[in-house]
Amino acid sequence: MALSLKVPIDQAALPQSDHQVEIMGRNDAFSFWKLPEQWRAALESTIGPSEAAAERLLFEQYLPEIDRRPPSAMRAYYRVKRLIPQGLRHRLNSVAIRARRRLEFPSWPCESALVEFWRTWVRQSLEVFGAQDGWHIGFWPDGAKCSIVLTHDVESRKGFDRMESVAEIEERHGFRSAWNLPLAQYPIDWQRVEQLRLRGFEFGAHGLSHDGRLFRSHRDFAELAPILERLAAEHGLRGFRAPSTLRDLRAIATMAFDFDSSFADTDPYEPQPGGTCSLFPFHLSRLVELPYTLPQDHTLIHLLRRSPLPVWTMKAKWIASLGGMILTLTHPDYCGDGVYLKAYEELLKHLAEIETAWRALPSEVAGWWKQRAQLWLQVENGRPSITGLGAARATALRLSEQPLAN
Numbered sequence: 544m545a546l547s548l549k550v551p552i553d554q555a556a557l558p559q560s561d562h563q564v565e566i567m568g569r570n571d572a573f574s575f576w577k578l579p580e581q582w583r584a585a586l587e588s589t590i591g592p593s594e595a596a597a598e599r600l601l602f603e604q605y606l607p608e609i610d611r612r613p614p615s616a617m618r619a620y621y622r623v624k625r626l627i628p629q630g631l632r633h634r635l636n637s638v639a640i641r642a643r644r645r646l647e648f649p650s651w652p653c654e655s656a657l658v659e660f661w662r663t664w665v666r667q668s669l670e671v672f673g674a675q676d677g678w679h680i681g682f683w684p685d686g687a688k689c690s691i692v693l694t695h696d697v698e699s700r701k702g703f704d705r706m707e708s709v710a711e712i713e714e715r716h717g718f719r720s721a722w723n724l725p726l727a728q729y730p731i732d733w734q735r736v737e738q739l740r741l742r743g744f745e746f747g748a749h750g751l752s753h754d755g756r757l758f759r760s761h762r763d764f765a766e767l768a769p770i771l772e773r774l775a776a777e778h779g780l781r782g783f784r785a786p787s788t789l790r791d792l793r794a795i796a797t798m799a800f801d802f803d804s805s806f807a808d809t810d811p812y813e814p815q816p817g818g819t820c821s822l823f824p825f826h827l828s829r830l831v832e833l834p835y836t837l838p839q840d841h842t843l844i845h846l847l848r849r850s851p852l853p854v855w856t857m858k859a860k861w862i863a864s865l866g867g868m869i870l871t872l873t874h875p876d877y878c879g880d881g882v883y884l885k886a887y888e889e890l891l892k893h894l895a896e897i898e899t900a901w902r903a904l905p906s907e908v909a910g911w912w913k914q915r916a917q918l919w920l921q922v923e924n925g926r927p928s929i930t931g932l933g934a935a936r937a938t939a940l941r942l943s944e945q946p947l948a949n
């Protein structure tokens with residue numbers, strides 16, 4: 544069976560697939576779909592190649608090696624960043640981003656390369672059995688058709704002070720969210736964190752500070768990561784997002800967190816552009832990666848100077864139609880009052896209308912994705928059954944009912 548991945552880039556320029564990262568859950572197509580175990584043997588020859596093909600996107604291996612780490616030009620930027628007032632900084636960044644040559648791939652705001660790959664693989668698998676339809680384990684628990692995850696990075700004291708008012712709006716529309724805090728950037732009032740936790744919100748680590756150091760070199764990482772991990776453990780923070788999403792997959796894979804959210808499905812506008820093309824969680828060593836899939840508020844408002852709501856609602860609708868994960872990344876610093884808070888509330892109203900969605904915290908999605916990886920689907924006499932820890936929350940679905948497969 545030929546597996547092709549239609550990616551509009553020069554294949555010869557791609558680095559070879561990289562399996563040095565220790566993997567606990569698998570990212571191959573069989574594990575993604577969770578097809579009946581009795582189908583595995585017949586599909587075995589396509590499973591390994593499907594993982595290499597998927598991880599070329601998931602791990603951004605389509606980018607040259609040097610572009611999969613923070614750009615060296617960022618060092619000079621961080622040396623002077625503190626000296627430039629925020630308004631001017633946004634204007635300068637906006638000009639620089641617009642002048643930058645756009646990556647041809649992934650496209651923005653929607654990139655369907657991985658969607659098409661998963662779909663092609665499963666349809667070819669049905670052909671192997673001469674079957675019109677088949678069963679798989681649904682992507683989300685309790686019969687949900689897609690998922691909604693709200694996250695925030697809290698960049699400053701000002702943002703921290705706006706958390707409660709944003710939280711109130713989220714509660715009003717039936718949501719809870721996760722807040723990622725830079726642990727050494729401004730004084731954190733942990734009592735207020737605790738208050739929000741009691742209301743069902745969650746907190747994660749947004750590095751130590753936005754100084755571009757964490758993944759700048761092996762030496763920086765070796766010095767800073769243990770400090771970050773110790774602080775995070777002290778405060779019960781299980782999730783991580785890299786400051787400015789300046790990321791290094793290999794380093795993140797070694798960090799003492801349960802899940803990471805430093806990657807986008809597609810984001811050509813970040814200082815380290817790229818994207819995993821994934822509208823679903825995936826496995827990154829022993830962590831679960833939760834890519835953010837709606838454009839950041841900061842990108843739309845400050846860099847592109849666009850009204851965020853139309854792009855957000857269009858993309859949320861697209862993701863929901865494919866049964867994927869709508870994962871927002873907003874900042875109370877930029878989106879925590881005035882017209883932008885109104886736009887965010889409009890987005891929440893829109894999301895609240897997706898009745899079949901699982902509204903979940905990042906830790907819940909990460910926990911579920913690990914659990915789903917350990918479930919087994921068996922089909923006997925045409926009847927599916929799922930076994931394994933957490934099987935009661937899982938649903939066997941017909942592929943014909945799964946929009947991603949069709």
Ligand SMILES: [Zn+2]
Pocket residue numbers: 696697698749753786787788
């Ligand atoms: Zn940040």
